[in-house]
Amino acid sequence: MSNASFQENSPGWQFELGKQKLQEWWELKISEIEIDSPDLSIFDSPLIRLGIKFILWSLITIILVWLTWQLWLVLRPVINNWRRQQQQLKRSQIQFSSQIQLSPQEWLARGRQHYQEQNYRQGIFCLYQGILQYLSDREMINSLSSRTDGEYLKLIQQLNLKQLLSYKLLFSTHEKLCFSDLFPSASLFNECEQAYQLITNKDNQQI
DSSP, rough: HHHHHHHHHHHHHHHHHHHHHHHHHHHHHHHOOOOOOOOGGGOHHHHHHHHHHHHHHHHHHHHHHHHHHHHHHHHHHHHHHHHHHHHHHHHHHHHHTTSSSHHHHHHHHHHHHHHHHHHHHHHHHHHHHHHHHHHHHTSSSSOOOOOOOHHHHHHHHTTTTHHHHHHHHHHHHHHHHSSOOOOOOOHHHHHHHHHHHHHHHHHOOOO
């Protein structure tokens, strides 16, 4: 037996031959497989694009709403504390004004002084106190710190006074300044002063 025949029949040579045939078969099978690329033409549809945009904007909106809600939860205690402080300040101003005994004309003069100082809130408080003093001096209604503006208006309605709208303007404005975020302005003071003048004019009173 020749040396070449021995090498072709040896186990090592047979193993190498089998491995080569297996590799060739595998490469043949791989080449026969056709890999189709995904069909993306569906995304060219305007309706599909509109749907995708709607979903994206919906997600963005939900995220923004959630972030806003989280921010509100953080800021709410701070805002509530600020509002309580403002209400306490307003009540202290009212109590301070009610402790001063002045005539209606003196209250009007003091209100105008605050107006010149651009302190419209305190100016309107002075007009309010002047009207209470006016009613008290004429023994129409006694001024009591426990009475609310609504209770004063009910008593005024019972007296059937002619300038009811002027009373309503003064008392409702005072109530809003005390318990809401109403911002006092020069025009608001002028409206209240006009109502004050109409009330304190004796010719316009009807008891």
